[in-house]
Amino acid sequence: MADATLSRRGVLAGGAAITALQAPAVFGQAMPTLRCAFWDHWVPTGNGALRQLCGQWGERNRVNVSLDFINTTGNQLQLTAAAQAQSRSGHDIISLAPWDVGSYADQLEPVDDVMGRLIVKYGPANQVAEFLAKHRGGWRAVPATSGTQNKPALCRFDLLEQHAGLDVRAMWPAEDRRGPGADNWTWDTFLRAAEACHRAGVPFGLPMGQFTDAVDWVGALFASYGARVTDERGAPTIRGNGELRQVMDYAVRLARFLPNDVWAWDDASNNRALISGRSALVFNPPSAWAVAKRDAPQVAERCWTIPMPSGPRGRFLAYLPWNSAIWAFGRQKTAAKQLLEFLGERESAEVTTTTSNGYDIPPFATMSDFRVWSAEGPPVGTIYNYPLKAHHQATPSIAFAPAPPELASQMYIQALNTKVIARVAQGGETIEAALGWLEREINNMRRG
């Protein structure tokens, strides 16, 4: 009936109004503003890439891109996300920590179209990135390059050779091949090396506290033993779990050869241990090496990055991805999608990675060949094996997968994996008692 009363003039006026609203900004008109909250990069030059890329894109598309770099010191970025989710207002694009995509999934704009196009171009995304950014079968965030990191073993090759008899440069050369001894790079070899270096006064700097470096490497250790604490639905899988007891036993033995204060270490403690020359190995992105290059060049030129050791269930690499999400209440969702797609392109990812001195890891395996990783030094090739490469025969991992995000985020933030080890190694509990505590904690988190 309404159609019958609609005049020709009215239709024309309405059409003109809609066209005017949808038209891209042209000269003389105010440009729309796209507001982005990105993670404030550790690497001093890290934000420069996003500034440059967003500036380029904004100029080309006549969109004013407003960038806020919010740091995670004091969890400022997580607080911002929580506040914006509560108030349903804020930025258009926001960087989200790994598990936060699941936590805010219902308030995020689906980005299946963006990811679909990127996957067609570059192949499947990293499986952990996909696990974290997908919710109920749909992409709710675009896995970001900026800030995303692997945590392989960053070694002092001289100390490992001297005290543990391991020539890590020969085992994992700066080439797409495995060297002699690489097949024996297992957690058992690692334990023997840890003992030798501990005896020599340069213990491995492995944090066992409640920060992400600790949770991530312990997560990869658990994965390489096939030790899961829950199933896909979040139900605890602790009772009668042989793999879990095996990895617990291993971790407790390993803890004896670590500095006695690792239970209080934060994400910077392991970096300091390496940079000061007190430690022969840490699990870390190349940021520790980059700082050493500036502050302790004699340490930096003896550093070499190699994959994590393998366990009975294979080799797993600790992986910590950041995600760029679009709030469903954002005002510039179309422009936001276009920008995220642009940032996901290979050329943009390479700029981001190169500007961060190789720190940033793109979410596509086909992008693990950027020149920066073979060119950076000294020594040249030191971070060649930082991105996951085919010859590593490794799988990316994140602690507490495959639990549902709302449970996994709690277990991850509350570092249940390092705490359960600490209860035995530091607190003197039996493994059974500690695992009983772990099961009760998980069941408690599932309630409500």
Next chain:
Amino acid sequence: MADGGAMAAPRAAAGGTMQRMARRKSTVAFLLTLPLLAVIGGLVAWPAAYAMYLSTLNRRMTAFIGLENFAILLDNETFRGVIWQSCFFAITAVVLKALIGFWLAHMLHHIPTKGQRLWRGMLLVPWVIPPALSTLGWWWMFEPSYSSLNWLLAVFAVPAVPWLGEPWWARVSVIIVNVWYGAPFFMIMYLAALKSVPEQLYEAADIDGATGWQRLRYVTLPMMRNIISITVLFSLIVTFANYDIVRVLTNGGPRDLTHVFASYAFQVGVLSGNIPRGAAVSLFMFPLLAVIAYFVLRGINERTKEIGA
């Protein structure tokens, strides 16, 4: 015209009523307090009420679950540990702050006025530095691997102390920082109270042959009772709600053994994405502190009335 006249009369009456209301002192007082009421309503009452509402929701904030979040928390070993630690932290820290503050106030009170100002200023420094910043300084001293305190201990051949790595030392470290930060507040309050005790009372006590302890026990302490109650209550509430010291020094570790309500609420609510349960953690002590506050303030009121009478 008739209509116009009929309209003018009530307007004049209304104007008169408004003028009368404006002239009344209570109305003016109410209007003057409106900004304060708005601030309290917006920044205290509303967030508190909203936190209470949040604590009754499920994790996804889609359903009302009553007091279930509190029941879940009480069923959790880690949270029971947090209750114990918060009480231990708050009570120990407040007692130490009160004792040290009292002792410092006495010392200052007996320094000649000329030098007192300098000492008073220096002793207040910990209290005026933002706690997050000063705690960072303490963290550098306690830092697990490169503690400057341990370096000093090593000079005297004392073994290194795992300040933040061992649970009891970590608890002690958190309390030390809180006492360092909070003792000057007690000191300045007690100093003000000491200065207000009439000198004649001490003279009378001296004539009666009172000892130093008796002067303290029967003159100073009774005269300072109200200020002691107020400062202890205020500090207890603030210390129970302390967040920054634990967050910067230990992040609740090792093994959650230094968490207090605020740091645990932040971890559960904001970082783990369970805002209703985080709200429940932060509200947990509210009823107990409200009851304590009620009795302390009632005691103060009664004593004030006695003095007035």
